[in-house]
Amino acid sequence: HWLDGDSRRFLHRLRRNVAGYPFVVLMTSREALQPEQWEMDASWNFIHLESLPEVAIADLATTTIGREPAAGLLHFLHQRTEGNPFFVEQLLYYLRDQNMLGDEMGWESLKAAEQIIPTDIQAVMVARLDRLPGTTKDVVQTAAVLGREFERPVLAHMRPEVEPELQTIISLAEYQGIWRLLDERRFLFRHALMRDAAYNMQLQARLQGVHKRAAEAFETIYQADLAPNYDQIAYHYDQARVVIKALDYYERAADQAREKYQNEAALAHYGRALVLAEKHQLATRFRLHAGREAVLGWLGQREAQQAELESMEMLADRLGDQGKQAETALRRTALALATGEYDAAIDFAHQSVRFAQAAQDPLSTARSFHRLSRAYWQKGQHEQARPYLEKAIPLAEAHNGFAEEASCLYDLSILDYYQQKFKDARRHLEQGLRIYQRIGDKRGEIECLSMFGILHNAAGESIAAEAVYDQALSLTRSVGYSYGESRILGLLGNGYFYRGDYEGSIYYHEQGLQIYRELNDREGEAISLDTLGLTYYCLDDYERAKAYLLLATKISRELKADQTFGFALTHLGFTLTRLQDYGQATAVLEEALRIRQGMGLSAFAIDTQCGLAQVYWATGRKTESLAVIDDIVSWMEAHGPAGIELPVQVYLICYQILVAAQED
Numbered sequence: 139h140w141l142d143g144d145s146r147r148f149l150h151r152l153r154r155n156v157a158g159y160p161f162v163v164l165m166t167s168r169e170a171l172q173p174e175q176w177e178m179d180a181s182w183n184f185i186h187l188e189s190l191p192e193v194a195i196a197d198l199a200t201t202t203i204g205r206e207p208a209a210g211l212l213h214f215l216h217q218r219t220e221g222n223p224f225f226v227e228q229l230l231y232y233l234r235d236q237n238m239l240g241d242e243m244g245w246e247s248l249k250a251a252e253q254i255i256p257t258d259i260q261a262v263m264v265a266r267l268d269r270l271p272g273t274t275k276d277v278v279q280t281a282a283v284l285g286r287e288f289e290r291p292v293l294a295h296m297r298p299e300v301e302p303e304l305q306t307i308i309s310l311a312e313y314q315g316i317w318r319l320l321d322e323r324r325f326l327f328r329h330a331l332m333r334d335a336a337y338n339m340q341l342q343a344r345l346q347g348v349h350k351r352a353a354e355a356f357e358t359i360y361q362a363d364l365a366p367n368y369d370q371i372a373y374h375y376d377q378a379r380v381v382i383k384a385l386d387y388y389e390r391a392a393d394q395a396r397e398k399y400q401n402e403a404a405l406a407h408y409g410r411a412l413v414l415a416e417k418h419q420l421a422t423r424f425r426l427h428a429g430r431e432a433v434l435g436w437l438g439q440r441e442a443q444q445a446e447l448e449s450m451e452m453l454a455d456r457l458g459d460q461g462k463q464a465e466t467a468l469r470r471t472a473l474a475l476a477t478g479e480y481d482a483a484i485d486f487a488h489q490s491v492r493f494a495q496a497a498q499d500p501l502s503t504a505r506s507f508h509r510l511s512r513a514y515w516q517k518g519q520h521e522q523a524r525p526y527l528e529k530a531i532p533l534a535e536a537h538n539g540f541a542e543e544a545s546c547l548y549d550l551s552i553l554d555y556y557q558q559k560f561k562d563a564r565r566h567l568e569q570g571l572r573i574y575q576r577i578g579d580k581r582g583e584i585e586c587l588s589m590f591g592i593l594h595n596a597a598g599e600s601i602a603a604e605a606v607y608d609q610a611l612s613l614t615r616s617v618g619y620s621y622g623e624s625r626i627l628g629l630l631g632n633g634y635f636y637r638g639d640y641e642g643s644i645y646y647h648e649q650g651l652q653i654y655r656e657l658n659d660r661e662g663e664a665i666s667l668d669t670l671g672l673t674y675y676c677l678d679d680y681e682r683a684k685a686y687l688l689l690a691t692k693i694s695r696e697l698k699a700d701q702t703f704g705f706a707l708t709h710l711g712f713t714l715t716r717l718q719d720y721g722q723a724t725a726v727l728e729e730a731l732r733i734r735q736g737m738g739l740s741a742f743a744i745d746t747q748c749g750l751a752q753v754y755w756a757t758g759r760k761t762e763s764l765a766v767i768d769d770i771v772s773w774m775e776a777h778g779p780a781g782i783e784l785p786v787q788v789y790l791i792c793y794q795i796l797v798a799a800q801e802d
Contacts, residue, residue: 148656189221198223202230202315203239211239218255224329225259231315232262235269263335270314273300274307278316282336283348283374286327287320295355296348350378368394369407376410385414389426396433399620399657404433424453424462431469435476438660438697443473464493464502471509476661478700478737480517487513501542504533508546515549518738520556527553544573544582551589555596558780563593584610584622588629595633603633624653624662628669635673643673661702664693668706675713683713691726704733705783708746715753723753741781744770748788755795764799767792 149163190198195215199207207215211233219225232255233239256262267275280296281288290308294301308325311317316332317325327333340348353374356367364371372387392407408430415422431446447470454462467490474483487510494502507530514523527550534543547570554563567589574582587610594603607630614623631646647670654662671686690706707730714723727750734743747766754763770792779785 190216190223190226191221192216195219195221195226198226199230202227203234218257222259224331225262227315228259228262228266228332229255232256232266235266235314259331260335263332264339266314267316267336267339270311273303274310277304277307278311279336279340280348280351281317281325282327282333282340283345283352286330286333288325290323290325291359292352292355295359296351346378349374350380353378353380353383365390365394369403372407372410376414381414385411385422388414389422389429392426392429396429398618399436401433401437401658405430408433420453420457421459424450424457427453428465428469435469435473437658438476438699440473440477440698447473460493460497461499461502464490464497464499464506467493468506468509471513475513475516477698478703478733480513480737483513484510484517500533500537501539504530504537504539504542504546507533508542508549511546511553512549515553515556518741520553524550524553540573540577541579541582544570544577544579544586546570547573548582548585548589551593555589555593560593560596564590567593580613580617581619581622584613584619584626587613588622588626591629591633595636600633600637604630607633620653620657621659621662624650624657624659624666627653628666631669631673635669635676640673640677644670647673660693661697661699664690664697664699664702664706667693668702668709671706671713672709675709675716678716680713680716684710684717687713700733700737701739704730704737704739704742704746707733708742708749708783711746711749711753715749715756718756720753720757724750724757727753740773741777742783744773744788745783748791751795752791755798760799760802763795767795 153161153163192212196207196212199212199215215226215229219229230239238255256265267278270278277293277297277300281293284292290304294304297304300307312319312325315328316336317327320326327336337345353371356371356374357364360367368387368391372384372391375381375384375387378384388407388411392404392411395401395404395407408426412423412426412430415426417423427446427449431443431450434443434446447466450462450466450469454466467486471483471486471490474480474486487506490506491503491510494506507526511523511526511530514520514526527546531543531546531550533539534546547566551563551567551570554560554566567586571583571586571590574580574586587606591603591606591610594600594606607626611623611626611630614620614626627646627650631643631650634640634642634646647666651663651666651670654660654666667686667690671683671690674680674683674686677683687706687710691703691710694700694703694706707726711723711727711730714720714726727746731743731746731750734740734746747770751763751766751770754760754766770788774782774788779788782788
């Protein structure tokens with residue numbers, strides 16, 4: 139098994155929450171393993187396996203053939219196999235099959251027979267397989283098509299004609315060291331090379347037929363629940379050249395992998411399906427590109443995501459399908475929001491509305507109004523956002539779009555929260571939660587619970603907030619909703635941060651960061667790194683804060699996630715000022731200010747301006763510092779502290795600079 143990206147992330151997840159348990163991860167590799175590449179804080183032990191010496195070969199031979207080998211045989215094994223234990227084992231089996239392990243077969247006899255004894259492991263295995271009884275060899279080759287591990291019921295379904303003697307055949311192959319029993323229904327080839335040898339002995343025409351039987355066996359045996367085997371069935375139909383069915387199952391496997399955040403597997407399945415799809419299958423190709431776009435958006439691979447959107451747009455235009463044009467515009471809106479291009483997002487959302495209305499699709503229209511509202515409120519234009527949600531909700535309700543209706547109510551509660559209409563926020567959130575619970579949407583329920591926690595914190599009800607977050611966290615773990623789990627951990631960490639319990643904040647944010655990395659959610663990773671950096675800044679651990687914030691700025695810059703980038707740059711500027719790196723602090727704060735003002739985020743810009751005023755004062759640019767302070771005071775007189783990230787720090791720095799100016 140190759141250790142691909144998804145497997146690495148699984149290994150990270152496997153190690154979570156195992157403190158206090160006897161827990162070991164054992165890995166074998168032909169290449170040197172480098173612990174620093176794994177970002178793990180575990181202890182490591184390395185065992186470098188050398189070739190077997192003769193004494194060890196003697197022990198292995200005794201175990202394999204049931205008696206101590208003669209000196210001549212031992213010497214021959216060592217010379218021929220160079221101490222490779224699998225080669226030793228297979229060569230012994232071969233010699234046994236050839237009746238060449240008798241007492242009379244000493245070193246000279248083996249040397250004389252050397253020309254007929256295979257010289258490499260592959261040849262030994264092929265020779266051994268060729269000497270199996272005909273039916274046994276045929277069944278072994280059939281099993282090889284199923285992979286290194288296979289199930290007896292599937293094999294039996296593929297070879298019904300040998301069912302009466304199948305158990306005898308399986309036992310004989312086990313005795314011959316071809317495979318071993320895992321449990322009452324599963325078997326494992328003793329080595330991947332043995333399985334490969336059995337597979338590669340077969341002609342292509344035969345393999346196609348056997349793969350087809352394998353796919354049909356899975357469909358029959360697991361017809362009550364095919365989902366866990368979608369990828370297996372797709373692969374077998376693909377190898378059998380049954381393109382229509384392979385395409386169908388690859389799409390199912392890809393959708394399932396996407397839902398489970400198995401991103402690399404999802405992209406691979408979508409990619410193979412696109413290879414199989416005919417050029418004229420426009421609707422199918424649209425769905426496949428849409429699936430890839432969703433995964434790439436999750437991974438933050440913006441250029442590749444943009445390419446998928448262009449393919450979707452071209453296909454929707456060729457189809458003349460206004461519903462698909464609406465969906466594409468809706469996804470373009472989401473991409474623009476992710477990269478902080480709010481005006482472009484609003485334009486795309488308006489396009490989506492027009493396409494959806496032209497298609498006379500009420501639910502698509504509701505989704506488009508919803509996304510248009512979100513574009514406005516993410517830009518900070520809350521009053522412009524509300525009417526579109528109020529249009530979307532009755533549309534969704536009238537056409538049984540329950541999940542969309544609940545999602546709109548959830549967003550409406552967020553708008554209420556931003557506008558400090560906390561009573562309305564609770565009412566809308568309760569309505570949305572009831573719908574999610576009625577339709578069994580656990581993810582929506584989790585989102586609502588997390589928002590209730592935010593509302594409790596806003597009301598100063600920290601104990602109630604933590605109780606709700608704990609409830610939501612338990613629910614995320616029970617349904618395997620990793621993204622929701624990471625978000626709840628972040629909210630718990632934020633609650634501790636605002637209460638001044640920075641160690642508690644770090645505890646939760648570190649857990650959230652680990653999950654974001656497992657999911658390869660790079661924007662979530664950047665946000666967690668930024669928050670951890672700010673927390674260490676508050677603990678006066680400026681070097682550690684700098685390390686986290688540099689990573690956060692690097693990732694958010696690559697993602698073009700300007701809002702996150704603005705936060706990370708501002709916090710990095712604060713930290714560099716404390717480290718008296720005034721030149722770099724000035725540069726990053728000025729860049730942050732350009733970004734925030736360009737996005738129209740005037741409240742967040744106050745934090746950045748405050749940082750600049752501080753560094754200007756420290757470097758003797760006092761006139762510029764006081765000018766910035768005047769701008770801050772004027773803005774706060776007009777708007778108050780609402781929306782400023784760190785209002786206490788802003789007040790303190792303004793006060794300190796104004797007092798210092800008076801003393802001058």
